[in-house]
Amino acid sequence: MAKKPNKLKARLPRGFVDRSADDIRATDEMIGKIRAVYEQYGFDPVETPAFEYTDCLGKFLPDTDRPNAGVFSVQDDDEQWMSLRYDLTAPLARHVSENINEIQLPYRTYRAGWVFRNEKPGPGRFRQFMQFDADTVGAPGVQADAEMCMMMADTMEALGIPRGQYVIRVNNRKVLDGVLESIGLGGEENDERRLTVLRAIDKLDKFGIEGVRLLLGEGRKDDSGDFTKGAGLEASAIDTIADFVAGTGSLENEGIAELNTMAGMFKACGYGDDRIKIDPSVVRGLEYYTGPVYEAELLFDVTNEKGDVVQFGSVGGGGRYDGLVKRFTGRDVPATGFSIGVSRLMTALKNLGKLGSSDVVAPVLVTVMDGDVDALGRYQKMVQDLRSAGIRAEMYQGNWKKFGNQLKYADRRNCPVAIIQGSDERETGELQVKDLIEGKRLSEEITDNITWRESRPAQITIREADLIETVRDILDGQADDRRRQSEG
């Protein structure tokens, strides 16, 4: 027997997903709400491309063992390396620097876009995802940072997350730096250990204070038995840090002063601890942040597809990055901004029931009984009339000779209404209008096929001229039912 030719296997690269109609509509809705807040605050949109020259994206990674790890890079035909952007901040710094003479500072801008990371994907973690950023470039004062925090809080609420179910946590890198200096970890020679300590503090949510202490000391064994090496600090140094993240340490420095200024602004604007909170354990973006850092955290439980409760953690964050533009221009251009993880946040909002199944109704289906040119023209005209009346509609485009398949198609697409006109109806100037939703309900009471077919459930005969009015009545009735159900 001849060997079958090998079929090409259709497969998606790992860590990437195809997006469904529901997902796309929900994302559009979210982005619309976020944009409205940013616009209200006086921010303008700008868009940069997905690719940048690799050197413009910058390298903030300390480990040079894997210089290209994390990004997708390709070599252009002039042999220059380009990379897909891994966030929206570095490209903005490039854009501002390149147009620094035309851009009026302070520059208040927002943008949504796909970013790409070449790393291990996991559930809810992809190699392409959407971020929605807002930044103020050319603003040296912490009032700009405070505004960012308040805008994040407003955005959470605009998305329907109730007060108390989210919190914006704020810290300042200068505070952390001060603490580290006080335990003798100042100076360049301790860069590596400082990083390890910061990463350990960042794990507070995950492992609790005891886990963090292990990571600051000898190290910690994970659930699979693998061992993570710690920072190897002295017991007294660990105590100092533990006191600090618990908020019981005492310290005076520039970072604390900045946090106090910001706290004062939050209070003056009526943003209490239930919305924005100073939290000494916030670390974030370990390399390029230079001042205030902040992140948005969800406080409600999220259950995944398997029904497990998962820790959702941060859905966005940001901070002050005073050095990024200077890399290009040599000029001090202080900036602050934050990023919302759109895809992640959407998962959470679905859980909260804030993004229900979309309210987009499938089209009305005009079925095809006769395939001659005259008949097809009549069917298409009905479709156009429905569309002109603002009703989503389509003519069946499959094999019209199998009429049963047309209704099956309508059923599977959740079409609300089907229009039927064969030669019998045509002769009398009539139409059959079938309410498919009501028909589905009635089908539960009918068990034998003959009755089902002959009773033609939820189907009425009308004059051709009454098409629009009848369809509209049925659609309105269905919309009322949906409303009652979602309320009850």
Add this chain to the structure above:
RNA sequence: GCAGACGUAGCUCAGUUGGUUAGAGCGUCGGAUUGUGGCUCCGAAGGUCGGUGGUUCGAAUCCACUCGUCUGUACCA
């Protein structure tokens, strides 16, 4: 990256100490029904048993390597 678990049809899974042509349910497609969705009945398609190599008379089953998935951890600019 490190550690562990797991890979059989589109999906969920059976498959005996290594033994003939690898099965079921659901789903898909066709028919019963040339002009009516659901139900029911009948039929069909769909598998390199993740891949490669090895042990063996014989491998879905045992071994090695590899790829992939999942869990934890690391990294996350």
